Amino acid sequence: MNHTKIATADMESLHRIFTVAEAPDSTLGKIEKDISENLAGFLNEHIVAREIPLSEIERDFNHAHLPEEPTFVSEHTKFLLDKLVAHSVHTAAPSFIGHMTSALPYFMLPLSKIMIALNQNLVKIETSKAFTPLERQVIGMMHHLVYAESDAFYQDFMHSESDSLGAFCSGGTVANISALWVARNNELKASGDFKGVNNSGLYRGLKHYGYDGLAILVSTRGHYSLAKAADILGLGRDDVVAVPVDGEHKVLVDEMKLKANQLKQQNIKVMAIVGVAGTTETGNVDPLNDLADLAAELDCHFHVDAAWGGATLFSEKHKSLLKGIERADSVTIDAHKQMYVPMGAGLVLFKSPRLASEIEHHAEYVLRKGSKDLGSHTLEGSRPGMAMLVYSALNVLGRKGYELLIDRSIEQAAYFANLIQNNADFELVSQPELCILTYRFVPKQIKQLLKQATPKQALLINEHLDDLTQFIQKSQREAGKSFVSRTRINCARYDNQVITVFRVVLANPLTTQQILQEMLEEQVCLANKSQIALPELIRILES
Numbered sequence: 001m002n003h004t005k006i007a008t009a010d011m012e013s014l015h016r017i018f019t020v021a022e023a024p025d026s027t028l029g030k031i032e033k034d035i036s037e038n039l040a041g042f043l044n045e046h047i048v049a050r051e052i053p054l055s056e057i058e059r060d061f062n063h064a065h066l067p068e069e070p071t072f073v074s075e076h077t078k079f080l081l082d083k084l085v086a087h088s089v090h091t092a093a094p095s096f097i098g099h100m101t102s103a104l105p106y107f108m109l110p111l112s113k114i115m116i117a118l119n120q121n122l123v124k125i126e127t128s129k130a131f132t133p134l135e136r137q138v139i140g141m142m143h144h145l146v147y148a149e150s151d152a153f154y155q156d157f158m159h160s161e162s163d164s165l166g167a168f169c170s171g172g173t174v175a176n177i178s179a180l181w182v183a184r185n186n187e188l189k190a191s192g193d194f195k196g197v198n199n200s201g202l203y204r205g206l207k208h209y210g211y212d213g214l215a216i217l218v219s220t221r222g223h224y225s226l227a228k229a230a231d232i233l234g235l236g237r238d239d240v241v242a243v244p245v246d247g248e249h250k251v252l253v254d255e256m257k258l259k260a261n262q263l264k265q266q267n268i269k270v271m272a273i274v275g276v277a278g279t280t281e282t283g284n285v286d287p288l289n290d291l292a293d294l295a296a297e298l299d300c301h302f303h304v305d306a307a308w309g310g311a312t313l314f315s316e317k318h319k320s321l322l323k324g325i326e327r328a329d330s331v332t333i334d335a336h337k338q339m340y341v342p343m344g345a346g347l348v349l350f351k352s353p354r355l356a357s358e359i360e361h362h363a364e365y366v367l368r369k370g371s372k373d374l375g376s377h378t379l380e381g382s383r384p385g386m387a388m389l390v391y392s393a394l395n396v397l398g399r400k401g402y403e404l405l406i407d408r409s410i411e412q413a414a415y416f417a418n419l420i421q422n423n424a425d426f427e428l429v430s431q432p433e434l435c436i437l438t439y440r441f442v443p444k445q446i447k448q449l450l451k452q453a454t455p456k457q458a459l460l461i462n463e464h465l466d467d468l469t470q471f472i473q474k475s476q477r478e479a480g481k482s483f484v485s486r487t488r489i490n491c492a493r494y495d496n497q498v499i500t501v502f503r504v505v506l507a508n509p510l511t512t513q514q515i516l517q518e519m520l521e522e523q524v525c526l527a528n529k530s531q532i533a534l535p536e537l538i539r540i541l542e543s
Contacts, residue, residue, distance in 0.1 A: 007070040025047060027074040027150025031081070035109060035477035047090045049480030057087050077125065086529075094510040095519065098485030100280075100308060100337050102508040108342055111392050122168065123375035126542070128385065132374055133159060135387035139166045141394060143349050145313050146331050159204040165378040168345070172307030172334045173225035175348035176274075178359075178379045179330035180216065180229040182350065183272040183301035185358035197320060198358060202234040212267040216240045216273040217249030217259060219286060220490075223305055226274060239394065247492035249430060251276070260298055272301040277322050281487050281503060283413075283436025285309055288324030295329075304328040309434055311338035314402035318410055321433065329355060335390045338406065338507055340397075345386040360480040405509055409435035412506040416516050418457075418471050425524060429501045431489060438489060440469050440502040441527050450494075458494055468499035468530055473502060475526045482519045 007013070011080050022028040034042045045341040060083040091101040122135060143149070143165045144532075157163045169175050188197035188205035197205035206213065214235050218226055220242045222230035227237040240265070243256045244483055260270050273295045275286040288304060295302035304325050310333030315318045327332060328351065335345035356377045413432035415441075420426045424444040430437055442450075442465060450458055466488075473486040485503045490496045502523075 006148065007072045009070050011403075012072070016253040016258045018112075022073055027077040027081075031077065033145045039106065039109065043090055043092060047088055048083045048086045049090075051478035051480060052087050055082075070305060084477035092508075092510075093483075094508055094512065095482035096516050097506055097508060097511055097519075098483045100505050100507070101343075102340060103510050104342060105340055105393070105396070107396055108340075108389060110136060111389060112342060115385050115388050117262065118385065122383045122385055122387070123378075123381050124158055124373040125371065128374075131385045131388065132372060134391055135374060136165075136372075137384070138387045138391050138394070139168070139347065139349070142166070142333060142347055144312070146328075146333075146349055147351055148325050155314045157353040159372070160353065161372045162357075164350060165353055166347055166349035167356075167374070167378045168347055169378065169380055170344050170383075171336065171346040172223065172305070172332050173228060173346075174379055175307070175332040175334075176223065176225045176303070176305055177229040177232060177358065178348045179303045179332060179476075180226070180272055180301075181182060181233060181379065182330060182356055182359055183303065184233050184235075186301065186355065187269065187271050189358055203259065209269070210267075211269045213269070214271040215268050216272050217243060217256050217262050217275060218393045219243050219245050219264055219279075220280060221245055221249055221251070221276055221279040221284070222274060223276070223280055224306070226305075239268075248433075249279055249489075251286045251291070253287060253290040257294055257297075260294070268301045270298050272303055273298070275302070275304045275328070276326075277304050277306035277325060278312070278434055278436070279490055280308065281436075282430040282438055283308065283432060283434040283505075284430070285321050285433060288322065289327070290324075292324050300325065301329050303330045303332070304360075305332050305336040307332050307385045308436075310334070311402065312406055312434060314399050315406040316403060317407055318434075334387075335393070338409070339390065339393055339402070340384070340405070341389050341393055344384070345390055405507075408509060409507045412513075412516075413504075414438055415513060416504065416506060419516060419520065423520060425527075426520065427487070429493075429499070432506075435506040436503065437506075438487070438503050440465060440499070441523055443527075451538055455495060459497060462484065462497055462499050463493060468527060469502065471502040471530050472523050475529070476522060479522075482515070482522060484519070 003241070007184070010138035023031075024033065031042075090096055091099070092103040094103075120129075120131045122131055124470055125132050136159050140154050144154065157165060167178060169178060185196065185198050188209060190199075194200060194204065194208040216226060216230060216235070216239060220241060222240070222242065227240050230237050230240045241259055243259055244252050246252055256273070264268060272463065273291055275288045275291040277285045277288065292302055306322065306325060309322060310331065312322055330351065332351045333347050333349070335341040335347065336343045339345075360376050410432070413435040417428055417432050420428045420439045424447075425440040425441060426439055427447070428437070428439045446461065446465070450461055453461060469486060473484060477483055484498055487502050487503050488498050490498050
């Protein structure tokens with residue numbers, strides 16, 4: 001006999017779902033208790049460490065039909081534990097150092113429940129009330145971190161209904177799009193009988209100003225979101241012009257100036273220069289002051305993508321690495337990276353409070369003229385109150401707390417780089433400037449081969465090392481003990497040949513030096529299991 005209880009769809013049970021919490025001894029109640037008391041233990045117990053093929057996981061999410069009948073919360077929770085949580089990524093693990101995600105402070109969990117329970121919509125005051133001035137204050141705090149204007153400046157503009165110091169958004173991609181949207185609209189603003197690109201479109205804007213096109217200049221290390229922005233704004237991805245970098249992965253400003261002059265000869269206006277403060281692959285910072293000078297010379301918008309590196313400004317010791325960022329017209333910073341806030345918290349900041357006026361939108365039922373509705377200056381409409389979590393982090397941790405975290409991360413990267421350089425079987429590929437670095441496993445015998453190899457031989461050896469790096473990285477990921485990511489970058493040491501490297505991000509405050517040592521030891525063991533043998537490389541050199 002089947003004793004399984006069947007949930008029913010009636011107004012009484014639906015009303016209960018909206019008003020009555022799950023009992024403490026229910027599946028969901030126990031999960032809440034476990035997470036509150038021992039988050040790390042809960043994650044370690046429920047997330048499966050070993051690699052499960054995605055095709056196997058897809059079988060549990062393979063039905064396109066909507067569930068006709070309700071499911072009991074306890075049964076659904078058990079399904080989530082077994083099929084979703086179990087095969088999620090343990091991004092908070094101290095040995096998970098391959099991407100820009102990390103452990104979160106404990107207080108983020110209960111505060112997130114408050115944020116969700118309130119369910120504020122930051123598009124308008126009618127659905128957010130106190131959250132609107134709170135968000136404006138957070139934007140003011142971050143603006144002050146970057147631009148350090150006077151107290152009088154923030155008194156005048158932080159809560160002004162007609163001005164904007166910036167905007168919250170879901171992340172760096174939307175922040176970068178917003179910044180370049182502002183740049184485009186200011187470049188092709190209303191003039192004479194032209195109503196502005198926001199009303200009349202790009203074609204009429206170019207025709208009115210006499211340009212044959214617009215372009216965005218950025219280094220080859222620029223984030224892919226810039227190409228998305230160009231696509232959305234009607235420029236085309238080819239109009240994001242990639243400029244070469246030096247051996248430290250910083251943009252060559254002279255090359256950028258040369259490219260700008262070439263574009264001018266083609267009657268193409270440089271709409272914006274983008275400086276990168278913390279490249280995704282290597283964590284390096286462009287020479288921002290030099291880029292600001294060039295932007296002034298070209299009379300164009302200067303944007304700094306500091307999604308990763310912006311938090312470095314909290315550190316008195318290291319903020320000089322971002323010298324020149326205060327001259328940017330706009331800046332992107334992701335709070336869900338080195339500010340340790342949950343995913344979905346990015347910011348774009350505008351140096352001038354009037355800069356965003358060219359993207360201002362209004363509607364009769366919302367975003368009315370003269371209101372302080374935040375949605376009038378944002379790309380996104382409905383948004384959650386993530387500013388509350390950033391506000392809490394700023395208050396609970398304080399600038400000095402963030403300074404300690406940033407300083408420690410940079411010190412950890414320097415320690416790991418030194419560990420690699422002192423190991424005869426590893427090669428440091430990019431020196432860490434912030435807390436990201438790249439390296440690879442190169443046995444000392446192969447290092448000797450590379451020193452005496454011809455360019456053609458070096459090319460072949462590096463291709464074999466690419467295979468070895470990929471093998472080690474995949475094997476380490478599948479073993480589930482630790483994780484580093486991999487990428488491909490051009491290496492000045494090998495005539496700019498593109499090579500495959502390990503990439504580590506050392507922002508997790510729980511990652512210890514012991515973990516870093518063990519990670520290298522594990523990679524040596526995995527390399528010894530590889531089919532890519534030293535005799536094969538010797539044969540290549542001798543052939």
